[in-house]
Each structure stands twice: as C-alpha cells, then as structure tokens.
Amino acid sequence: xxxxxxxxxxxxxxxxxxxxxxKEEEVITPSELSNxxxxxxxxxxxxxxxNVSPANFEYVKITYYDKLKKKKMQRLASKHTxxxxxxxTRKKYGTYVFTLQPFSSTKTGGKEYTIEGVSxxxxxxxxxxxxxxxxxxxxxxxxxxxxxxxxxxxxFVG
Numbered sequence: 001x002x003x004x005x006x007x008x009x010x011x012x013x014x015x016x017x018x019x020x021x022x023k024e025e026e027v028i029t030p031s032e033l034s035n036x037x038x039x040x041x042x043x044x045x046x047x048x049x050x051n052v053s054p055a056n057f058e059y060v061k062i063t064y065y066d067k068l069k070k071k072k073m074q075r076l077a078s079k080h081t082x083x084x085x086x087x088x089t090r091k092k093y094g095t096y097v098f099t100l101q102p103f104s105s106t107k108t109g110g111k112e113y114t115i116e117g118v119s120x121x122x123x124x125x126x127x128x129x130x131x132x133x134x135x136x137x138x139x140x141x142x143x144x145x146x147x148x149x150x151x152x153x154x155x156f157v158g
Contacts, residue, residue, distance in 0.1 A: 030057035030102040030110035038098070038117030043090065045117040047098060048083040055079045057102035057110065062086070067093035089119035 031052040039046040047062065060077045068088055077084040089096060095116050102110040138154040146153065 026106065027108050028056070028104040028106045029108060030104040031055060032111055033060065033100060033102060033113060036100060036113055036115050038115055040091075040118055040120040041085070042120045043088065043122030045086045045089050045096060045098075045119050046083060047086065047100070047115065047117065049100065051079070051082050056104065058105050059103055060084075061101050061103060061109075062098055063101075064096055064098045067096070086117075089122075091119045091121045094118065 033049040034052065035048075035050040037048050039048065049060075057079055059079060062075045062077065062084060064073055064086065065071070066073045066088075068090060075084060075086065086096070086098070095118055098115050098117060100113045100115065104110070136157050138152070138157050141153045141156065143153060
C-alpha cells in the first residue's frame with residue numbers, strides 16, 4: 001500500500017514537472033532604432049537615435065571599449081530617452097566604436113547597430129597656486145607664558 005502511494009505520487013509529480021516545462025514563453029521582438037548619430041562634446045561623446053513610435057523595447061544596451069580605463073564598458077538607456085552621453089572620453093584616444101542593441105520586456109535582443117564617434121578635447125583643469133609673501137610682525141605672534149630668558153617676541157621676527 002505504501003509503495004503504491006509512493007509510485008502514484010512520483011508519477012503525478014513527473015507529469016506536473018514535464019507539463020510545466022513544455023510551456024513556451026512569449027517572445028517579443030524589440031523595435032528597431034533609426035538615424036543613429038554621434039556628437040563630440042568636451043571629454044564626452046553624445047549618441048542619439050530615433051525611436052520608432054511607439055517604442056517596442058524596454059532599454060538600449062550600449063557597449064564600447066573605454067580606452068582610459070582599458071576595459072569593456074556597458075551602459076543602459078531607457079525607452080523614454082533617445083540619447084546617452086558617454087563620459088570621460090578623450091580626443092587623444094581617437095575613434096571609439098559603440099554597439100547599440102535594443103532589448104524587449106522579455107529580454108530578447110534586437111538588431112545590433114555599430115557606430116563610431118570621436119570625443120571632443122576634455123576641458124583642461126589647472127591647479128594654480130599663487131605665491132604671496134606674508135610679512136611676519138611681532139603683533140602676529142602670541143605666547144601665553146613667555147620665558148624671561150628668551151626675551152620679547154619681537155626678537156623672533158626677522
């Protein structure tokens with residue numbers, strides 16, 4: 001009796017397990033992007049595109065190689081925008097290659113687009129120190145308990 005119940009339960013679980021695996025998920029293909037352009041900014045690159053209306057994707061994944069950090073980078077842009085700024089790029093590194101790919105709500109990747117862009121020169125930062133001579137006078141000095149053997153504070157000003 002016990003072994004019969006165990007066999008019956010295992011058969012039921014197997015049937016349930018296999019029936020849940022056969023269910024195919026709905027695949028949503030993301031819409032395409034159009035009119036993809038880059039614009040050089042100071043130390044950055046701006047990538048713009050046009051969304052097909054209505055936009056049938058959740059986000060756009062942008063991948064590129066960061067020549068300053070020396071590693072592959074990835075940034076995501078929402079479906080509610082049609083541009084992204086890639087910060088901390090340098091003109092001296094030349095052309096950057098970007099790959100854009102829209103993704104749907106089912107995480108299905110769409111067509112990949114490749115575009116090149118060049119950064120504008122990064123704004124220069126100058127740390128300047130201005131040297132001014134500071135005159136030291138006895139009135140700038142203070143001692144709460146001067147020693148009689150040292151004399152007055154005016155003696156220390158040269």
